Amino acid sequence: METTQRVLVTNDDGIFAIGLRRLARAMADCGHDVVVAAPATEMSGSSAGLGAVLHEGRVAVERCELEGLAGIPAHGVAATPACVVVLAAAGAFGPPPDIVLSGVNLGTNAGHAILHSGTVGAAVTAADNGLRAIAVSLDALSAVEATAGRDTQETDAAWEESRHWETATGFVRRLMTVLPALPARTVLNLNVPDKPAEEVRELTRASLAPFGTTQMVATDEEGGFVRLTAEENGAQPAPGTDLALLGAGHATVTPVRPVGEMAGIELPL
Numbered sequence: 139m140e141t142t143q144r145v146l147v148t149n150d151d152g153i154f155a156i157g158l159r160r161l162a163r164a165m166a167d168c169g170h171d172v173v174v175a176a177p178a179t180e181m182s183g184s185s186a187g188l189g190a191v192l193h194e195g196r197v198a199v200e201r202c203e204l205e206g207l208a209g210i211p212a213h214g215v216a217a218t219p220a221c222v223v224v225l226a227a228a229g230a231f232g233p234p235p236d237i238v239l240s241g242v243n244l245g246t247n248a249g250h251a252i253l254h255s256g257t258v259g260a261a262v263t264a265a266d267n268g269l270r271a272i273a274v275s276l277d278a279l280s281a282v283e284a285t286a287g288r289d290t291q292e293t294d295a296a297w298e299e300s301r302h303w304e305t306a307t308g309f310v311r312r313l314m315t316v317l318p319a320l321p322a323r324t325v326l327n328l329n330v331p332d333k334p335a336e337e338v339r340e341l342t343r344a345s346l347a348p349f350g351t352t353q354m355v356a357t358d359e360e361g362g363f364v365r366l367t368a369e370e371n372g373a374q375p376a377p378g379t380d381l382a383l384l385g386a387g388h389a390t391v392t393p394v395r396p397v398g399e400m401a402g403i404e405l406p407l
Contacts (some may be wrong), residue, residue: 142170142171144233144235145173145233145239146235146238147233147237147239147240148226148239148307149257150257150260152176152178156295158174160304161242161303161310162174162212163207164209164304164307165239165280165310170314171246173213176212177216177217177218177219178214179254182255182260184256185220185255186220187221189217189221190218191216191217196326199216202251211232219240220263224252227267237264237271237314238271240261241257241273241306241328243247246277247378248329249346249379249381250346250347250348252346254271257275258273258325258327262396265324265325268322268323270318271319273325273327273328274306274309274328276332277332295387302332302334306328307351309330313391323396326391326394338388339386342390344382364368
């Protein structure tokens with residue numbers, strides 16, 4: 139039986155993202171005490187940065203009415219996802235959460251490149267504040283589109299609405315039944331194929347691929363500027379890694395940890 143939790147739902151796609159609404163709705167339907175707080179604008183690639191727009195030392199927060207979330211408090215915050223989590227843990231949006239859910243991100247967050255993800259950054263920041271968290275992403279864009287953002291694709295509302303968000307939220311619901319029993323500061327990184335649930339292969343624990351789905355390429359240009367572009371990484375992921383399993387149609391989950399010191403390293407000081 140699922141225990142009622144105080145759940146913060148956030149993301150890096152911004153407060154009006156469809157995946158955020160679908161995740162919050164699913165958690166509320168499970169009976170959880172849900173609060174939504176997310177960046178006022180898209181903050182993809184912000185990692186665990188704590189940037190915010192300050193006015194006289196205060197962070198701008200706007201109460202929002204989100205479609206399908208009547209009765210669920212929602213806040214657009216002029217800050218990164220990680221900063222939103224810090225504010226929530228400090229009680230800025232009501233009682234601090236027990237669990238942080240970050241997503242559902244539009245695009246995969248897999249491999250060691252999750253270091254740069256604002257979606258994962260929010261979850262890792264939750265762990266640094268003593269909380270359990272799940273970062274959840276839907277494999278709905280190509281790697282280049284997901285990395286470069288919406289400018290690479292005319293993504294209209296109808297296309298986004300037709301993604302299989304319910305498949306992703308279904309796996310979150312499944313993990314929510316076991317997460318409270320896991321150690322404090324547990325972070326689960328979940329990636330789900332953009333398919334109907336019955337077409338997704340079983341949820342599998344995966345290791346992190348040693349690379350991400352893309353690599354950044356710098357091109358010299360005149361006038362003191364350098365252009366950065368995202369290119370598909372052509373390397374084949376090793377068996378058992380998140381990228382390999384996701385490519386084979388599995389939903390994948392990987393426990394990840396916040397930054398910590400390396401043990402057993404002798405320094406010649």
